Every structure is written in structure tokens, then in C-alpha cells.
Amino acid sequence: MSNIFASRHQNGGDDHDPACPVSIHDMTVAYHRRPVLWDIDYAAPQGKLIGIVGPNGAGKSTLIKACMGLLPLASGSVRFYGKPYRAQRQIVGYVPQRESVDWDFPASALDVVTMGRYGRLPWCIPPRRRDKNAALAALEQVGMAEFSHRQISRLSGGQQQRVFLARALAQDALIYFMDEPFAGVDASTEAAIVTLLRALKARGRTVLIVHHDIQTVREYFDEVMLLNMRIIAAGPVEEVFTQENLQKTYGGRLTLLDKAAQAMARIGRH
Amino acid sequence: MTGWQWDIDGWIVLAGILSAVSCALLGNYLVLRRMSLMGDAISHAVLPGLAIAFLISHSRSSVPMFVGAVSAGLLTAVLSQTVHRYGKVEHGAAMGVVFSVLFALGLILIRQAADHVDLDPGCVLYGNINQIPLDAIGSALPPPILNLGIVLLVNVAFIALFYKEMKISTFDPQLATTVGIPADLMHYALMVLVSVTTVANFESVGSILVIAMLIVPGVTAHLLTDRLGAMIAVSIIVAVFSAVVGHVFAAFGPAWIGLPGSTHTSAMMAVVAGGLLLIAVLLAPRHGVISRAWHRLILSLNIIRDDVLSLLLRWQEVRPEGGRPIRQAEVLAAIGDSPLTRWSLRTLVRSGYVMLDRTGRGDDADGMKLTASGLSRATGLIRSHRLWEAYIDKHFKLPTSHLHLSAERVEHYITSEMRDEMSADLTSPQHDPHGRAIPPEQGEG
Numbered sequence: 001m002s003n004i005f006a007s008r009h010q011n012g013g014d015d016h017d018p019a020c021p022v023s024i025h026d027m028t029v030a031y032h033r034r035p036v037l038w039d040i041d042y043a044a045p046q047g048k049l050i051g052i053v054g055p056n057g058a059g060k061s062t063l064i065k066a067c068m069g070l071l072p073l074a075s076g077s078v079r080f081y082g083k084p085y086r087a088q089r090q091i092v093g094y095v096p097q098r099e100s101v102d103w104d105f106p107a108s109a110l111d112v113v114t115m116g117r118y119g120r121l122p123w124c125i126p127p128r129r130r131d132k133n134a135a136l137a138a139l140e141q142v143g144m145a146e147f148s149h150r151q152i153s154r155l156s157g158g159q160q161q162r163v164f165l166a167r168a169l170a171q172d173a174l175i176y177f178m179d180e181p182f183a184g185v186d187a188s189t190e191a192a193i194v195t196l197l198r199a200l201k202a203r204g205r206t207v208l209i210v211h212h213d214i215q216t217v218r219e220y221f222d223e224v225m226l227l228n229m230r231i232i233a234a235g236p237v238e239e240v241f242t243q244e245n246l247q248k249t250y251g252g253r254l255t256l257l258d259k260a261a262q263a264m265a266r267i268g269r270h
Numbered sequence: 271m272t273g274w275q276w277d278i279d280g281w282i283v284l285a286g287i288l289s290a291v292s293c294a295l296l297g298n299y300l301v302l303r304r305m306s307l308m309g310d311a312i313s314h315a316v317l318p319g320l321a322i323a324f325l326i327s328h329s330r331s332s333v334p335m336f337v338g339a340v341s342a343g344l345l346t347a348v349l350s351q352t353v354h355r356y357g358k359v360e361h362g363a364a365m366g367v368v369f370s371v372l373f374a375l376g377l378i379l380i381r382q383a384a385d386h387v388d389l390d391p392g393c394v395l396y397g398n399i400n401q402i403p404l405d406a407i408g409s410a411l412p413p414p415i416l417n418l419g420i421v422l423l424v425n426v427a428f429i430a431l432f433y434k435e436m437k438i439s440t441f442d443p444q445l446a447t448t449v450g451i452p453a454d455l456m457h458y459a460l461m462v463l464v465s466v467t468t469v470a471n472f473e474s475v476g477s478i479l480v481i482a483m484l485i486v487p488g489v490t491a492h493l494l495t496d497r498l499g500a501m502i503a504v505s506i507i508v509a510v511f512s513a514v515v516g517h518v519f520a521a522f523g524p525a526w527i528g529l530p531g532s533t534h535t536s537a538m539m540a541v542v543a544g545g546l547l548l549i550a551v552l553l554a555p556r557h558g559v560i561s562r563a564w565h566r567l568i569l570s571l572n573i574i575r576d577d578v579l580s581l582l583l584r585w586q587e588v589r590p591e592g593g594r595p596i597r598q599a600e601v602l603a604a605i606g607d608s609p610l611t612r613w614s615l616r617t618l619v620r621s622g623y624v625m626l627d628r629t630g631r632g633d634d635a636d637g638m639k640l641t642a643s644g645l646s647r648a649t650g651l652i653r654s655h656r657l658w659e660a661y662i663d664k665h666f667k668l669p670t671s672h673l674h675l676s677a678e679r680v681e682h683y684i685t686s687e688m689r690d691e692m693s694a695d696l697t698s699p700q701h702d703p704h705g706r707a708i709p710p711e712q713g714e715g
Contacts, residue, residue, distance in 0.1 A: 106492065106496050111497070
């Protein structure tokens with residue numbers, strides 16, 4: 001898309017490991033030509049809970065949206081078990097931020113969870129009984145079965161978050177992206193989410209979670225990616241989640257990156 | 271106007287129904303996407319499309335006009351999206367900017383290049399719905415009815431076929447896109463239909479009815495329902511009702527209030543729809559004015575009931591050896607005598623919380639005693655009240671005299687879990703700050 005980057009990486013996609021759930025090669029993402037993520041190289045390990053941690057504006061949500069093709073890549077490539085996203089939609093599940101939708105929408109919790117099955121259905125075919133059953137089972141798993149017929153605006157914030165998680169469960173994916181599932185939820189929902197994540201891991205699912213609370217990283221995750229426009233460090237929590245790396249992630253940005261990004265936005269306009 | 275004539279009024283009402291329903295169907299999605307203004311925007315912005323189509327084709331025949339208008343409508347949708355995204359302004363403002371500029375451009379084009387096109391402003395506003403019966407003379411099906419019917423069929427087919435796709439891309443466009451249902455494509459498909467519907471309805475029913483029917487039935491239905499299917503059904507009912515009643519009012523209403531003649535059907539249909547919306551605002555089950563007033567009434571009734579129960583318990587507390595029960599007149603004096611208080615006393619007796627000691631000397635002389643379930647409920651309230659006082663006293667430095675009022679307000683809302691929490695925090699206190707006993711938790715009565 002952008003000729004500034006095009007020459008850098010011509011062979012995107014050739015050297016992705018087909019056994020790796022999510023492999024990101026040399027990804028750069030730009031908003032209005034201004035890069036917000038630089039040179040991301042990452043291979044997610046199979047069957048782990050992976051926290052994506054970094055300050056506001058570090059590009060955490062941007063990273064997972066770009067992986068799923070919601071934002072265009074300025075350069076680089078992403079593969080899911082060696083194949084591009086288009087070929088692997090069925091095995092990727094997504095939990096967006098809770099505030100990204102209008103909860104006044106006229107739908108029940110069950111309706112929303114059933115949407116998790118829409119991707120498996122052909123165009124114009126309505127969900128069938130077995131989709132409803134899968135949705136009900138997913139609601140059961142997050143402890144929301146008794147609220148299945150409640151209108152979604154009459155659920156608490158924590159309950160709404162559980163509905164989103166149930167919807168992802170109904171997708172029955174191998175890889176999950178979750179955007180701040182712990183944001184603004186009560187303690188019991190937080191505990192329920194953790195239990196659910198561990199159950200997913202036990203079934204061999206790979207889960208990448210944008211997370212804002214560095215206090216709980218050690219407790220919740222196996223792996224962590226420290227992100228601030230670029231990957232500062234990524235790997236097992238006990239190796240990577242060090243005071244020094246946190247300092248690099250949160251303390252003072254690499255101001256040169258900011259300057260370069262601004263310059264590119266400015267020059268790009270001309 | 272004389273009476274109802276099927277060969278005249280029938281056609282007008284049919285045109286109104288076809289038009290209102292096809293607008294209302296799409297309007298549901300515009301309302302849910304917070305883009306209700308789009309109908310307004312497109313109906314203004316088609317003007318330059320009409321002018322350019324005329325300049326190119328040099329005719330007023332309907333095909334080039336239709337193509338021109340629909341393209342202008344689509345352009346509005348695309349430009350609004352662009353202005354919204356790149357100009358960083360909200361949707362409504364983006365639409366406003368685009369349609370006013372396009373409308374102005376249309377006026378200039380018509381003035382400068384096509385001055386001899388006769389565009390009747392009245393016709394644009396209310397359309398020619400009352401002329402439709404004239405078209406029916408000599409043909410089985412008047413052309414405007416045919417056009418409106420086709421548009422309605424297309425809209426119904428679109429919503430029926432793509433129900434699931436429209437639902438997910440309206441509620442959560444990001445998820446839709448990730449699972450392979452392109453939300454952008456659905457958005458522009460909706461915009462094409464809104465353009466086509468707007469333009470097709472323009473000539474027959476006019477822009478006022480189109481704009482009203484794109485917004486009002488959807489908003490009304492949204493207030494009254496909490497499922498998408500039900501919302502669509504209610505919006506259709508609102509549309510049909512407005513069309514029928516609107517025409518009846520327009521044709522016969524002036525005569526009922528002693529005015530001569532009849533008024534314009536399209537405008538009256540829009541007014542009726544607005545009236546329905548007003549009723550919905552008053553009556554809506556959750557957000558409605560009346561339901562909120564009802565909930566407030568029930569709440570104040572419950573607060574009075576709680577106050578009576580705690581009063582009876584306190585009366586018994588200071589008379590451990592029995593003594594005479596409190597008289598109803600004393601309760602009324604303590605709580606404040608009002609019809610609401612008397613009503614809540616009756617409900618307390620009826621629901622088995624309070625027993626009456628009949629004296630036969632009139633209601634006010636009757637004694638009031640707590641039953642077992644009344645005692646249990648009252649104990650919970652007193653426990654809430656005194657725990658709250660103790661809890662606030664521990665954590666905030668307030669004068670002891672201020673504690674009672676705060677507890678008086680809060681006691682009605684405290685659940686048994688919250689009581690357990692306060693009790694744990696205070697390590698099971700026996701007395702409140704005033705030295706009165708905090709009763710132990712009882713089984714649910």
C-alpha cells in the first residue's frame with residue numbers, strides 16, 4: 001500500500017512456520033501514513049496464555065486488529081498455522097473491547113452469543129437449533145445461563161463482558177484474540193474469566209490478550225509481549241517480565257520513533 | 271369530500287402504506303446505526319443528481335432521473351463516511367456538511383443550466399399522493415403504485431435474506447468483518463436501498479413523509495421492544511397505522527372540526543407517526559415517562575412499608591413484656607398521614623406482615639402487631655440501619671447525630687450480603703454507635 005515500506009520486505013509469507021498458531025513477520029501498521037507499530041516480528045507459542053502489555057497508545061489493540069485484517073498492513077505479513085487470515089477465519093475467535101458496541105441494541109444475551117456462530121453459516125442461512133444449543137452451552141460455561149433471555153443493556157458490565165466471552169467460545173476457535181477482557185469488570189467476573197482462560201489453555205487453545213494491569217501479569221499469563229510501538233521484549237513471563245524491560249516499555253518512549261513517525265506523516269501529505 | 275371511496279381513498283392509502291413500510295423497514299437499521307439523518311441527507315442531496323441527469327440526457331424521463339438521483343444518494347453516503355473518517359467529525363455533522371453542500375450545488379445547477387426544468391417545491395415536500403387515483407383511470411394498476419410496490423418487495427427481500435448479516439454488521443461490525451461478513455459492503459448495500467427508496471418515494475409521497483418514515487417508526491419501535499425481530503414488526507405496524515389514520519384525518523379531519531375541504535395526506539401521515547412516537551415516549555415499558563413515574567410510586571410505597579415495619583419493631587423493643595400494641599393512629603402520626611401511607615398499611619396487612627387487633631372503634635384505634643414474617647423483615651431493616659451507622663461511624667469521622675439520617679435513606683437498599691460484609695468488617699458488633707442492640711441475622715421471612 002505504501003511505497004515507503006514496499007521495498008523492505010518482498011518475500012512476506014514465505015518463511016512462516018506452519019506449526020505456529022500466529023506468526024507475525026516484519027509487520028508495520030500506519031494510521032494516515034503515520035506508523036503506530038514498527039517492525040513487529042513475533043511467533044506465538046502453541047497452547048499458551050499470552051499477555052500483550054504496554055502503555056496507552058502503544059498499539060496493543062492495533063496489533064490484534066491488524067492481525068485479523070481489520071486494519072491494513074503497511075508492510076509485513078501474518079499467518080495462522082502458516083496460512084493467511086482469509087483461509088483461517090474459522091479457527092480465529094475475537095473478543096473486542098466492550099465499549100466498541102452499542103449495548104442498547106435490541107438483542108438478548110443469547111442473540112449476541114449466537115452471533116459467534118454466524119461465521120460458520122453460509123450467506124442468507126439463519127442460525128439453526130444446533131447453533132442455539134452451542135450458544136446456550138457457551139453461556140452456561142461463563143455462568144450466564146439464567147440471563148440468556150435478558151436484554152443486553154440490562155446486564156451489568158461484568159455480565160456483558162461474559163456475554164462477549166461466551167460469544168468467542170461459541171466460535172469454537174483454536175486461536176483467540178481478546179481486547180482488554182478484564183477492563184472494568186467486578187472481582188467475580190475477573191475470577192470467572194481467569195478460570196475460562198485456563199480451561200481454554202487446557203484444551204490446547206492459544207490466547208492473546210491485551211492487558212492493562214501489570215500487577216496481574218505474572219499470575220494470569222504464561223507468556224508476555226511488552227509493546228510500545230515496537231516489541232520491547234517477548235517470551236516466557238519469568239524471563240521477560242523484568243523490571244528493566246518494564247522500564248524500557250513504560251519509562252520514556254524512544255522519542256526518535258515518534259519523531260520519525262511524525263516526519264513520515266508530514267512528508268507523506270505532500 | 272364525501273364518504274370513503276375505494277377507487278380514490280383506497281389507492282391513496284395503499285400508496286401510503288407501501289411507501290411508509292418500505293421506509294420503516296430500512297429506518298430500523300438507520301436508527302440502530304445512529305444514522306437516522308441519512309434519509310434527510312439523501313433526500314436533499316439527490317437534487318444535483320437530478321440536475322446532472324437532466325443536463326446529460328436532456329429529458330425528464332424517469333430512467334436517467336432515477337439513475338442520477340440514486341448515484342447522488344450513494345455519493346452522499348460515501349462522502350459522509352470520508353468526511354467522518356478523515357475530517358474527524360461525528361457522523362451527524364459529516365452528513366450535514368455533505369448534504370447541504372450537495373443541495374446548494376443542485377440549486378446552482380438548476381438555476382444556471384436547467385432553469386426551464388419545472389420543479390415544484392410543494393411537490394418535492396408533499397409529493398403527489400393525492401393525484402394517484404387519477405393515474406388509476408384507465409389502467410388496472412397506477413404506475414406509482416407499481417413502483418412503490420417493487421421498492422417494498424426489494425426491501426423486504428433484502429432484510430429477509432440478509433437478516434443475520436445485517437444484524438451482526440449493525441451490532442458489531444468488527445466481529446462481522448473478522449468472521450467474513452463484510453460490514454462495509456452491508457453498509458453500502460443499505461445506503462443503495464435508502465437512496466433507491468428515497469428517490470422512488472419522492473414523486474409520489476414527497477420528502478417529508480420519506481424522512482419521517484425513515485426515522486419515526488424505527489425510533490418508536492426501539493422504545494417499545496427489546497428484540498430486533500419485534501422492533502421490525504412494531505415499526506411496520508406504526509407505518510401502516512400512520513398511513514391509514516393519516517389519510518382518514520387528512521380527508522375527513524377538517525370536516526370534523528368544521529373546516530372546509532381536506533388537507534394533505536402525506537403531511538398528515540407524518541404527523542400521525544409523530545403522535546405515535548409521543549405515545550411511545552409516555553408509555554414505553556422501561557424508558558417511558560409513565561413507567562418511570564409508576565416505579566417511583568412503588569419505591570415510595572416500599573419505603574413507607576419499611577418505615578412502618580421498623581416502627582412496629584422499635585415499639586416492641588422498648589416494651590419487651592408485651593404491653594399494648596401501637597395504634598394505627600399513632601403509626602399514621604409518626605410516618606405522616608397520607609392516602610399513600612394508608613394504602614401501604616392496607617398492603618402490609620394483606621401481604622401478611624402485620625396483624626390488626628380489631629377494637630371495633632374504627633380503623634385508627636386498631637392495634638398493629640408484626641407477624642412472624644413481618645418480624646423477620648423488620649429485623650433485617652433494623653439490622654441494616656444500625657450496621658450502617660456503625661460502619662459509617664468506624665470509617666468516617668461524622669458527628670453521631672448525622673448517622674441516623676444517612677442510615678434512614680440507605681436501609682431500604684441494603685441486601686443481606688451487604689449486611690454480612692459490614693458485619694465482617696466490624697467483627698460482628700453487638701451495638702450501634704447510639705448503644706442500641708444490633709439484632710442478629712434471621713432466616714429469610
